[in-house]
Amino acid sequence: MIDLRSDTVTHPTDAMRKAAMTAEVGDDVLRDDPTVAELERKTADILGMEAGLYVPSGTMGNQVAAMTQTEPGEEVIVETKSHIYTNEVGGLSALGGVQPRPIRGDDRGRLPEDAVAEAIHPASLHRPGTGLVCLENTHNQAGGCVLEPDDIERVAAIAHRNDVPVHLDGARLWNAAVALGVSESTFTDAVDSVMVSFSKGLGAPVGSLLAGSAEFIEDARRSRKRLGGGMRQAGIIAAPALEALEERDRLDVDHNNATRLAAGLDDLDGITAASPETNIVLLDLTASSYTGPAFAEAAENAGVGCIAFGPNTVRCCTHKDITDADIEEVIDRFADMIGS
Ligand SMILES: *Cc1c(COP(=O)(O)O)cnc(C)c1O
Numbered sequence: 001m002i003d004l005r006s007d008t009v010t011h012p013t014d015a016m017r018k019a020a021m022t023a024e025v026g027d028d029v030l031r032d033d034p035t036v037a038e039l040e041r042k043t044a045d046i047l048g049m050e051a052g053l054y055v056p057s058g059t060m061g062n063q064v065a066a067m068t069q070t071e072p073g074e075e076v077i078v079e080t081k082s083h084i085y086t087n088e089v090g091g092l093s094a095l096g097g098v099q100p101r102p103i104r105g106d107d108r109g110r111l112p113e114d115a116v117a118e119a120i121h122p123a124s125l126h127r128p129g130t131g132l133v134c135l136e137n138t139h140n141q142a143g144g145c146v147l148e149p150d151d152i153e154r155v156a157a158i159a160h161r162n163d164v165p166v167h168l169d170g171a172r173l174w175n176a177a178v179a180l181g182v183s184e185s186t187f188t189d190a191v192d193s194v195m196v197s198f199s200k201g202l203g204a205p206v207g208s209l210l211a212g213s214a215e216f217i218e219d220a221r222r223s224r225k226r227l228g229g230g231m232r233q234a235g236i237i238a239a240p241a242l243e244a245l246e247e248r249d250r251l252d253v254d255h256n257n258a259t260r261l262a263a264g265l266d267d268l269d270g271i272t273a274a275s276p277e278t279n280i281v282l283l284d285l286t287a288s289s290y291t292g293p294a295f296a297e298a299a300e301n302a303g304v305g306c307i308a309f310g311p312n313t314v315r316c317c318t319h320k321d322i323t324d325a326d327i328e329e330v331i332d333r334f335a336d337m338i339g340s
Pocket residue numbers: 056057058059060062083084136138140169171172197199200208
């Protein structure tokens with residue numbers, strides 16, 4: 001199968017497997033694991049943040065960030081189609097006891113500043129105060145769109161004027177940095193916390209990192225423990241993540257593959273695919289005889305993995321285990337399916 005379901009379906013490189021085998025380890029709950037400490041320091045440096053915390057998943061990173069920066073009952077401003085709001089099993093309310101306040105973003109997943117300004121408010125006798133504003137980069141459901149540093153700074157300025165912190169879900173921040181040809185830290189100047197994933201695009205088997213001020217990370221360490229995310233000899237999985245950091249420049253290949261895939265598929269009758277900014281291609285099937293789920297099923301039967309993203313939408317994700325030849329093959333197989 002040519003698997004375009006996600007950029008998480010990758011297999012670790014030989015270097016990652018070797019790094020896992022030879023990693024120096026210790027009990028990380030007791031802060032004895034030098035490999036985890038190195039990963040946290042190195043990634044925080046890349047992100048231009050004071051400190052980092054290794055977490056088992058991006059979801060835990062986002063939830064720990066929200067729990068640490070809010071009080072139960074507060075409101076958290078999220079984008080309507082953001083991962084933290086739609087795809088984390090209601091964690092904001094179930095775990096953090098906070099109330100999500102969704103705001104519809106534009107077609108690139110950007111929050112309108114006037115809507116944020118209107119939604120932010122202090123606590124009163126009747127109303128919970130706003131505890132956090134969340135942003136996402138790249139924006140998954142918008143199709144891997146890049147939130148530019150200016151977009152982030154404008155929203156953060158409104159939040160900070162109201163003493164509200166900002167969290168950036170940067171599961172694919174690596175892709176945003178490569179797309180704009182800038183460093184990851186360019187996107188984090190104005191935010192208080194950021195989460196990045198080693199297992200998306202970069203090919204590591206496990207893990208994400210939450211970064212922020214040293215004081216925030218000390219508090220976040222307790223939130224992580226509360227969620228059961230304190231890990232022991234975690235250097236075994238942190239070592240491949242250190243290797244993954246060396247794979248960031250390679251994402252350019254995935255972006256080029258995604259661009260070629262979108263162009264090839266957009267030429268087929270019934271499929272509309274906008275040229276992607278990063279590694280996510282959304283197929284609009286409105287003009288075809290397929291629904292999103294029916295297309296994903298037919299694709300699977302044709303040996304191509306993709307996922308239904310809506311009634312008439314399918315997502316294809318490029319990643320390190322997809323070759324140039326795979327892209328041509330997918331275009332051929334989808335052409336056969338569509339009958340053009
Ligand atoms: C995948 C993803 C996450 C969560 O990461 P997991 O490691 O799967 O928990 C968070 N945010 C975005 C934008 C994602 O795409």
